[in-house]
Amino acid sequence: MHACVRTALRLNGFPCKRPENVTADDFFSAALAFPGNTGNPVGSMVTAANVEKLPGLNTLGVSMSRVDYAPWGVNPPHTHPRATEIIYVLEGSLDVGFVTTAGKLFARTVCKGELFVFPRGLVHYQKNNGGAPAMAISAFNSQLPGTQSLAVAMFGASPPVPTDVLARALQIDGGLVEAIKSKFPPK
Amino acid sequence: MHACVRTALRLNGFPCKRPENVTADDFFSAALAFPGNTGNPVGSMVTAANVEKLPGLNTLGVSMSRVDYAPWGVNPPHTHPRATEIIYVLEGSLDVGFVTTAGKLFARTVCKGELFVFPRGLVHYQKNNGGAPAMAISAFNSQLPGTQSLAVAMFGASPPVPTDVLARALQIDGGLVEAIKSKFPPK
Amino acid sequence: MHACVRTALRLNGFPCKRPENVTADDFFSAALAFPGNTGNPVGSMVTAANVEKLPGLNTLGVSMSRVDYAPWGVNPPHTHPRATEIIYVLEGSLDVGFVTTAGKLFARTVCKGELFVFPRGLVHYQKNNGGAPAMAISAFNSQLPGTQSLAVAMFGASPPVPTDVLARALQIDGGLVEAIKSKFPPK
């Protein structure tokens, strides 16, 4: 079989279990069966089922995530450096959008049962536009798409991005940059 | 923007809408919001949201489908020549499996909220293992994964695969091959 | 040199021999010089020269096979999950065909010196249409294309594909499915 089930040793991608040790469970995950905890400042939580969680995905170029949203919760602007995303709404309705490299926003409301595409590497977000919890499933054409939050990349990196670089980029003063940084303590 | 929204002219892939004519709706689909009609001999229906239905997927390498299952309904053994599939169960529970090129079956039950992976190009199936309707969403790492039913490829092709080839392959007599072919009238 | 000659350790693909240990023999094979034994129920035998047999193919994305056919022998319907195939007839003439995802059969007779293409992942077959042995060489755009026989995938998997799934798929009764399964004892 081509599927190459990872073990612990680090490589480009991951090495393989011996075929005789591969089982159906290597291709199964219950990780997306349970709601994530949305009790956080943005009011959303992403739970991933990628190759780090699901060994059977190794070499197969696809993965999934579940996103839970508190009422009015936001999955803040972010990118996936290595994948296009399709989001399918399971509960509630979302205001979603992505920004092109030309600075154009493509946005609309996506209701239960509907889907929307976020092209590879572009900044995008979702917002629960209702007072009840919402939930969606996302699929990616990478076994490890990666996620980069713009807020964290700019204001929460460790070590921090220099304040003068951000002040110049956002055309705000350094004190304000520091104030925003204080909301994103480095992990 | 890199996303290249198709028009009607046929090419490798599809040509592009002019960027100024692209809208958010090119990245949106409601095609998977409604149950497919499972009133057919196998008791299942697949509804696809691929680049043929969703122009914004052009060049982006990902697509989705919805599968509806009647009670005890079966999505019969088939392959996707150009993609790996992840299936996520939304209602009910499914008995799923795929067969490796070594002839090994990897199978298990997948319940609501759980997912399973079918590696690229391998024969796989799902069966609703309950008396109520079931439903699942599948994602693919291709904008047009293609689907080939084994039963149709062998017994329902147009023109038909020669009876003696199938008789030899299945080690059954030609009359029986003809009898099975009669269940699959060429479209 | 870029060619990365495999050793025994399993990885995604295969690790490399040290360059100083690579020899011309790593790029050579005599495996296709001798006829395969066609004394079997289908009357054909495939002999492969892929990366498992020919270490120098590692990372190079190509491989070859030889197919021998007894008089009227059949290479039964199968797929290659990871490659397109070109077949070139060396002895005799073959009736060949493949089925598209739209259920259309493309078939014709291919004589000595002629070739035919089987697109990636699609079900295809060959039949020796004469009373003398036939032989062909196939090339693949993968170092390990994989082969999945439809008959084995459906009726000879281990553990077996559930009988009711096959009965539903083929619209035949379970007893008949069991009868066909009995012809394909799991390896």
Add this chain to the structure above:
Amino acid sequence: MHACVRTALRLNGFPCKRPENVTADDFFSAALAFPGNTGNPVGSMVTAANVEKLPGLNTLGVSMSRVDYAPWGVNPPHTHPRATEIIYVLEGSLDVGFVTTAGKLFARTVCKGELFVFPRGLVHYQKNNGGAPAMAISAFNSQLPGTQSLAVAMFGASPPVPTDVLARALQIDGGLVEAIKSKFPPK
């Protein structure tokens, strides 16, 4: 020749000039010979030589840019959705960095003649750390890597990203978001 020189018609990628019309000039550009105008709020200017400017790059998967920096000028945090970048410093010295998907900053000073790598899709920046103009050449493994400024994507998109989404993402109040947006008038 494989190189497929584009004409004006839009497609996935670009169609080809007829081979007899291709000239050496299709593979040549002087676009990076002259300094860009750094008289702007960030104090830097990027000049691109991609497939839109250099037809011969079509299908070849590589492109280049020139970056000019005013004294203390900044090329603000941005991503390239479709490429890795190598930057080579020609004049002056730069403080550069990128942020990983784990929120880790990799940063250092890069002087004349030295180079640094920004992995595909990750947020990165450069700052001229001196009082004289600086200049660098960047190479990309894409014929059209695309560039997305984080500041523009968040605060200058057209139509704008909703203020409440940004306020929630950055954990600042909406008035402040509006104030920053006012610095980035939609194009």
Add this chain to the structure above:
Amino acid sequence: MHACVRTALRLNGFPCKRPENVTADDFFSAALAFPGNTGNPVGSMVTAANVEKLPGLNTLGVSMSRVDYAPWGVNPPHTHPRATEIIYVLEGSLDVGFVTTAGKLFARTVCKGELFVFPRGLVHYQKNNGGAPAMAISAFNSQLPGTQSLAVAMFGASPPVPTDVLARALQIDGGLVEAIKSKFPPK
């Protein structure tokens, strides 16, 4: 069907026939059934079955060639810019070799029924090591691998490569370069 059968219009790759116009003959070729004319200075002739000759290969990433050799004939040193090659000997025996980027020659004799691999882009050659005609089939993992003869590239290009460049490269005098060029009249 995924196979995209080319028409005459030039594009990246080739546009598609409408599916209803595709026939089995689009996947068939008799071009390799007949010996090439080896009555030329090198004593060999290559006959190609690539996407330019075999429309069905479009998008499928594989092609084949036939090589005929006069007694002691040579297929002179050349490269394929876009493919790895596997050669399978049908008649006679060949002395074959390729040179690595480290300047190492991997060479050996390949007899009827045996095969040898030439890694992508590396300089290689074959020589009929017997007094009878020889013949081989080559497969490539590209629908249009391209072939570049070293002798033609250096001495037969149109317009010609400057004599002083070749004299410096080969460390011979310009008169000798001119003498060799005279053997390769530009086409």
Add this chain to the structure above:
Amino acid sequence: MHACVRTALRLNGFPCKRPENVTADDFFSAALAFPGNTGNPVGSMVTAANVEKLPGLNTLGVSMSRVDYAPWGVNPPHTHPRATEIIYVLEGSLDVGFVTTAGKLFARTVCKGELFVFPRGLVHYQKNNGGAPAMAISAFNSQLPGTQSLAVAMFGASPPVPTDVLARALQIDGGLVEAIKSKFPPK
């Protein structure tokens, strides 16, 4: 982070440093800061910054080189088996060219600040067309493009390419082939 920084063990590509051991220096190189020694028969020297020198390039698909030229120095005809090249002239001016698989030369003069493209795998060269030293930077869309000098591949391989093969290829006599070989002692 996706970037997979190599260690010493040989694999396809290279294994990874543990993420906690990766530093900014893994993405930095000063290797191209200093002129190469052009005191050699061709009057040029290439200095590479590829994955063998710059571990952070592992899996990222890009690399750079610096080329120094003595007055009238030549970078002799060669190919890169695995990459397209863009060359950017930093000092002096160069006469550059590449030969297509159709034997057509595309050549012109490229001055300081200008760039030129050499499509993947095609034979190309550069010559310093002035009496002062020249210098250029080249970028490649491969982490390890490889370089094959035509003169070395033909006349300096170890073991040597058979003299009769070269004599036949170049249509010169064997004594002359031997004379040229004597200029390229095997390493």
